[in-house]
Amino acid sequence: MAKELNTDYWDKDLVKAEEPREYNTLNVGPTHPATHGVFQNVMLMDGEFIVSTEQTIGYIHRAFEKIAERRPFYQITPLTDRLNYCSAPLNNMGWHMTVEKLLGIEIPKRVDYLRIIIMELSRIADHVICNSVIGVDSGALTGFTYIFQDREFIYEIYEEICGSRLTTNMGRIGGFERNFSPKVWDKIRYFLKTFPAKLQELENLLVRNRIFMDRTINVGAFSAERALAYGFTGPNLRACGVDYDIRVMNPYCSYDEFDFIVPVGQSGDTYDRFMVRQEEMKQSISIIRQALDKLDKMEDKETYFAKDPRFVLPPKEKVYNNMEALIWHFKIVMGETDIPAGEVYHCIEAANGELGFYLVSDGGRTPSRLHFRRPCFIYYQAYPEMVKGNMLSDAILTMSSMNVIAGELDA
Amino acid sequence: MFEIIPERNQLVVKKLTDCFGESIERSEVLADMLCLTVKSAVIQEVIFFLHNDKELQFNFLTTLCGMHYPDREQLGVVYHLHSFENNHRIRIKTEVPLSDPKLSTITTIWPSANWQERETFEFYGIIFEGHPNLQRILNVDDMEGFPMRKDFPLEDQTRDDKDDSFFGR
Amino acid sequence: MSEKQYPKMAPTVAETPEGVSGQGFFATSMEKAVGLARKNSLWPLPFATSCCGIEFMATMGAHYDLARFGSERLSFSPRQSDLLMVMGTVAKKMGPVLREIYIQMAEPKWVIAVGACASSGGIFDTYSVLQGIDRIIPVDVYVPGCPPRPEQIIDGIIKIQELVGNESLRRRNSKEYEDLMKQYNME
Numbered sequence: 001m002a003k004e005l006n007t008d009y010w011d012k013d014l015v016k017a018e019e020p021r022e023y024n025t026l027n028v029g030p031t032h033p034a035t036h037g038v039f040q041n042v043m044l045m046d047g048e049f050i051v052s053t054e055q056t057i058g059y060i061h062r063a064f065e066k067i068a069e070r071r072p073f074y075q076i077t078p079l080t081d082r083l084n085y086c087s088a089p090l091n092n093m094g095w096h097m098t099v100e101k102l103l104g105i106e107i108p109k110r111v112d113y114l115r116i117i118i119m120e121l122s123r124i125a126d127h128v129i130c131n132s133v134i135g136v137d138s139g140a141l142t143g144f145t146y147i148f149q150d151r152e153f154i155y156e157i158y159e160e161i162c163g164s165r166l167t168t169n170m171g172r173i174g175g176f177e178r179n180f181s182p183k184v185w186d187k188i189r190y191f192l193k194t195f196p197a198k199l200q201e202l203e204n205l206l207v208r209n210r211i212f213m214d215r216t217i218n219v220g221a222f223s224a225e226r227a228l229a230y231g232f233t234g235p236n237l238r239a240c241g242v243d244y245d246i247r248v249m250n251p252y253c254s255y256d257e258f259d260f261i262v263p264v265g266q267s268g269d270t271y272d273r274f275m276v277r278q279e280e281m282k283q284s285i286s287i288i289r290q291a292l293d294k295l296d297k298m299e300d301k302e303t304y305f306a307k308d309p310r311f312v313l314p315p316k317e318k319v320y321n322n323m324e325a326l327i328w329h330f331k332i333v334m335g336e337t338d339i340p341a342g343e344v345y346h347c348i349e350a351a352n353g354e355l356g357f358y359l360v361s362d363g364g365r366t367p368s369r370l371h372f373r374r375p376c377f378i379y380y381q382a383y384p385e386m387v388k389g390n391m392l393s394d395a396i397l398t399m400s401s402m403n404v405i406a407g408e409l410d411a
Numbered sequence: 412m413f414e415i416i417p418e419r420n421q422l423v424v425k426k427l428t429d430c431f432g433e434s435i436e437r438s439e440v441l442a443d444m445l446c447l448t449v450k451s452a453v454i455q456e457v458i459f460f461l462h463n464d465k466e467l468q469f470n471f472l473t474t475l476c477g478m479h480y481p482d483r484e485q486l487g488v489v490y491h492l493h494s495f496e497n498n499h500r501i502r503i504k505t506e507v508p509l510s511d512p513k514l515s516t517i518t519t520i521w522p523s524a525n526w527q528e529r530e531t532f533e534f535y536g537i538i539f540e541g542h543p544n545l546q547r548i549l550n551v552d553d554m555e556g557f558p559m560r561k562d563f564p565l566e567d568q569t570r571d572d573k574d575d576s577f578f579g580r
Numbered sequence: 581m582s583e584k585q586y587p588k589m590a591p592t593v594a595e596t597p598e599g600v601s602g603q604g605f606f607a608t609s610m611e612k613a614v615g616l617a618r619k620n621s622l623w624p625l626p627f628a629t630s631c632c633g634i635e636f637m638a639t640m641g642a643h644y645d646l647a648r649f650g651s652e653r654l655s656f657s658p659r660q661s662d663l664l665m666v667m668g669t670v671a672k673k674m675g676p677v678l679r680e681i682y683i684q685m686a687e688p689k690w691v692i693a694v695g696a697c698a699s700s701g702g703i704f705d706t707y708s709v710l711q712g713i714d715r716i717i718p719v720d721v722y723v724p725g726c727p728p729r730p731e732q733i734i735d736g737i738i739k740i741q742e743l744v745g746n747e748s749l750r751r752r753n754s755k756e757y758e759d760l761m762k763q764y765n766m767e
Contacts, residue, residue, distance in 0.1 A: 030677055031627060033656035038629050038674065058549035059674045060629050063706035065534075066558055066565050078703065085631035101442060129634075148641035155638075166635055166727050228495075231472060231523030242495075249498055250413050344442045345491055345502065347473075356474055358489065371476035373491075378474075381526050407630045410549055410671075550708055551673050558707055566705050 023051060026392070030059045034396045036133060037406035041383075041395075048391050053384035057377075061410040068370040072335020073099050073173065073311070076370065081167035083372060084408040087126035087351040089118045089158065089170045097252060098346040098357040099173045103310065103339070110303045111175045112254040113291045117188065118161070118170065119253070119348075120284040120291075124195075125154045126351030127235075127277040130403040134274050135206055137400045138215040143202045150198045153191050160184045174312045175305025188288070196285055203278055216271040220386045220398030227268060230382035233375050234353025236402055239276045240268030246349040253348075257294070258287050270394075270401040310337050335365035352376055352403055376408040413443045419499045420445040423467060430460060446502040454488075454505045455515035461492060461501075462520050468496040472517070475527040477535035481561045484509045486535050490517075507537060516541040534559035594620050611749050618662070618688070619745035620650040622737075625661035625685070627678065630668035632695035632727040639730040649737055658684040663740060664717075667727075669697035670710045682717040683766060687752050690744060692736050693719045696726040718760055 029040035038059035044051040064083070068076050080091040093115050100107060128151050132144040155165040160183050162170040171177065206212045222232075227240040237244055245262045247255040263279035265272030305312045313332055318325035331337055341363040347356035356373030379402065386402075387395040423445060424438045434457070437448040449457050461469040469492040478487035483506075490503040507514055516539040517524045528539045529548040536557040539545055547554060556563055566573075597616055599608030628636055639646050646652060655661035658681045670678055682691070693713050696702030699722040701711035713719060720743055723736035751757055761767065 030674065031681065058547075058671070059677075060669045060671050061549035061673065061708045062669055062671065062704045063558065063565070063708050066563075067704070067706060069561075070565055082631055085634055129637075145642050148638065149643050152638065152641070152643045165729060167631055228471060229522050231521065244495060249495075250500075342442060343446075345444060345473075345500070354473065356491070358474065358476060358491070360478070369476075369478055371474065371489075373474040377526060377530075378523050381523060563707070565707065567701065567707060567709065567711050570701075570705065570711055 021046060028392075028395075030056070034137065034400075036400055037404060037409070039380075039404065039406065039409065043392070043395070045392065048393075050387050050390055050392060050395055053387060053395075055380070055383060057380070058410050060406050062407075064372065064411045065370060068367060070366055072333070072365050073339070073367070074333055074335070076367070077171075078167065078169050080372075081169055082407050083374060083411070084126070084350060084352060084355070084376070084405045085166060086129050086405060087122040088166060088168045089122040090126075090348065090350045091355060092168060092170050093119055093253070094346070094348040094350065094355050095357055096171055096173050097348065098344060098359050099311070100306075101344045101346050102342055102359060102361060103173075103308070105174055105306045105308045105311075107175070107253075107306050108300075108303045109254060110295065110298060110300055111305065113295050113298075114176060114180065114304065115171070115253050116255065116258070116291045117288050120287045121154050121157060121188075121191075123284050123351050124281050125151055126403075127281050128199075130351075130401070131274055131277050131281075132202065133400045134216070134270065134397065135202070135212070137397050138206075138212050140205060140209070140212065143205050147198060147202050150191075150195055153187070153195070157184060157187045157191065160187055172305060172311065172313060174308050174310075175303075177313065179302065179304045188292070192285060192289060192292075196282070199278070199281055199285075206274070207278075213271065215394075215397060216274060216401075217269060218267065219270045219390065219394045220401065221267050221269040222382065222386050223268065226382070226385065227379075230385075231378040232353065232382070233379070234349065234351070235276045235280060236268075236273060236353065236379055238263060239265035239272040241266055246347055246354055250347070252346070258290050260287050270397050273401045339363060339365075347373065350375065352405065352408065353379065372411060374408045374411060376404050377411070380404050380409055413500055414498070415440065415443050416497075416499060419497060420501075423447075423461070423499075423501060426464065426467065427457065427460070431457060441502070444500055444502050446504065448504045448506075451505045451507045451514055454490075454503070455517060455519075457503065458490065458492070458517050459520055467494060467499075469494045469499075469501070471495055472521040472523055472527075473500070475517075475524055475531065477531040477537055477559065478504075479535060479560050480506070486512045486537055488514060488531060488537060512537045514539055518542055533557070536560070614749060615745040615747060618747075619741040622649075622651045622663045622690075622740070622744065623653050623655040623661045624651050624663040624665050624737075625655050625658055625681070626665050626667065627681065628665075628667045629670060629674065630697070632667035632698070635727045635730055636665070636667050636694070636733060639733045644730040644734065646734065646737065649734070649741065651737060658682075659686060661685060662689060662744075664689065664691045665694055666691065666698045666713050667694040669702070669704055670713050671708050672710050673708070675710050675716050678713060679716045688744075688747070690720045690740055691717060692721045692723065692740055694723045694733055694736060695728055696724060699724065702726055716764065718764060 023044050023046055026043045026045050029035050030038045040056040042054045064079050077092055080095040081088040083091050128147055132147045135143040158168050159165055162168050222240055224240040224242050227237050241264055243262050243264050260283045263276045265276050314325040314328055319329045339361055341361055343360040345358045347354045353375030358371040359367055360369040362368040387398055427435050431453055434450040434453045439446055461467055471493040473491035473493045475490050485506045486509055487506045493500050528542055531537050532545050533547045597608050597612035599606055693699045698713050701709050721736050721739045723732055725732050
C-alpha cells in the first residue's frame, strides 16, 4: 500500500534555495586523443556532468562532391576509398554498383559472390576497429593490440587481390580487375579458420567484465523513435531495436540468397552497440562461408567481370601489345565512353549504415552531380542529445561506440 | 535495384495531386524510384503530408542535397524519403530561382535535416527559412562564395606550381 | 597453447658512436652522446586526421611495432613531445590548430609529414585543403604514399632518427634556424 507523502511540514524555503550553479566550459578536440578523429565538442559542464554540447565539424573537409563533378567515373573510386577508410572496399563496391545501375549492366552471379566476400571482410575490418576501440576507451588496451594483428590479415587478403592495404581502389565497374588467385582463397580460408576464435577472445575479455559492463550499460542510450528522427542507420539503429538492414530490405548483390540474422539491440546504449557489432561480425563470417560454398558448387571458375565492354578494362598484356586495347583502355580511364543520361540512387549497407550514392549524369564524361549519403554525417548530429546529462568519460565512450569516422563525416 | 511497386507509386501521386493539385508539377519513374517535382512554396507541406499520412508513412529522411542548374539559373533541392513500413522510396525535387533562393526548412519534421540543410546552404547558398542555426558547417566561417555552384573553381587558388598549359586549361 | 618456437631476437642495442675507448672508459663528443640519446627516445605526437592515421595505428600495433625504435611512448600533449607526426589531410580550417600545436612544442622539435595529403595536398587539390603542411610549419621528412604502408612510416622514422642523431647542438641557435622560423612567422 503506497501512502502519499506528507510534505506540509517541510521547510519549503530551504528546498527551493538552490545555490546559483556555476558552469564551466570544456573544449574537447579537435585533436583530443580520445576523440579518434578531428571533431570539436565545446561542452558546458556542471562539475563532471555535461549540460550541453556544441559541435564543430569540417576539420578535414576535402570537397569530395566537388571533385567528383570533375572526374570521370573510374577516377571517383579512389575518392570513395577515403570516405570511410576503415572499410574502403565496401565503398568501392557501392560506387561501382551505382554506376552499374545507371548503365543497366547485368552482373554475373560469381561476381556478386566475390563482392559479397570482400564486402563482409571489410565489414569485419571496420567493426573490429570500433569494438576494440570501445575497449581502449574503457581502459582495456589488450584487446585492441591483439585483434589488430588479425585485422592485418584482412589487409593481406586485400593486398593479394588488388595490391594495396587501406585505400584499396578495388574492383572495376562491372566486376573485378582480375580473378582471385589461389593464394587469395587460401588466405580467406585461413582467416575463417583462425579469426572466430580471436573474436571470441575479444568478446570474452569484455562482455562479462564488470568494469566494462558498468562503463557501457545504460551509457549513451537512445530510443528507437529519436534514432529514426535523427536518421540513424546501420548498427547504431539496430542497437536501438529497429531491424533495418538494407541487405534484407532492399537486397542488392544477391544478398537475398544468403541466410543471416540481423542482430538487434534493446536499449540503444553503448553495450548494445558493441554487442550488435560483435554479432554482425559473426554473421559476416557465416555469410563468407556460404559464399565460398556457393562458389565451390559453381562450375564457372573464370568469370570475374560482366560481359559489357563499356567499362571493363582490357587485360594489361593486351594493353601493352595491342593498339586497339590501348586505345580502349585510354578511353575508359579518361571517361570517353558513352554514358546514358539519367539519375539513380543506390545504397548499400556499409559498416556504419546506409551509404547512398545519388548520381545524376547528363551524358557527359563526368557526373553532373554526385551526392554521398554519409551515415556518420547524419547520425553524429544526435551526439549532444545522447550525452546530455552524462559524465564526460561516458561521452567519450559514446562517441567511440558510434564509430564516427572523420573522413566520412566531413566528406 | 529497389523493387518498383506501381500501386504504391500511383497511390502517392494520387494522394498528393488530390491534396496539392497544381503544385505537383511532374511525376515520373526514374530508374527504380518515383520522382516528383514540387513547387518550392509547398515543399514543407508536401513532406509533412507524406510523413503524417496513415497509409504512406514516409517516416525516414534518407538524404537531402542541393543542385545547381546553371543554364536555367535555378538552384534545386532533392529529398529522398523512405517508408520503412511499406519499404518504399521516393525522390522529391524542388527548384528555387538563383536570385532568391529561399525554401522552408524541414528540421521541424526530422532533426536529421539540420546539418544536411546547413551543408546545402553552405554549398549552394540556399536559405532554409525557419532553420534553427543556418551557418556554414564544413568550411571556415569567413569563406566567401558557395563552393558547389558550377562557377566556383575547384582547385586551390594559391598554388603556383601548376602550369595550366600542360593540362589543356 | 601451441608449442611454437619463436626465433630469439637480440636485444636492440643502439649503435655506439665514434669515440675513444679504453679499459673502463669511453669518450666521445657531447654532440654525439646527446644525439644518440635523443634519437633513440623520440616521443611522437600523432596528429592523425584521416586515413594515414589508421595506418599509423597499424604501425603502432603488435605487427609492425614502432616501439622497436624507441618511440612507443606516444605523447598526446605537445609540450612533452619531440616529434610531430602529421598524418592525413589538413584542411584550411585545421591549419591554425596545427600551427598552434607546433608552436606549443618545446625545442628541439622535428616534424614528419606522413602521406601525400600532408606533404602536398595529394589528390585533394581543392578549395578547402591546405596544399601541404610546409606552408604553415617547417617539415623535416616527407613520407610519400596514399596512405604509406607501415614500412614506409617506419622508414620515415628512421630517416628522422638519422637527422636527430646527426644534428648539431648549436643548430637551434643558429642564424639559419632563426631565418627559417621567421619565414614561417614564428619567433
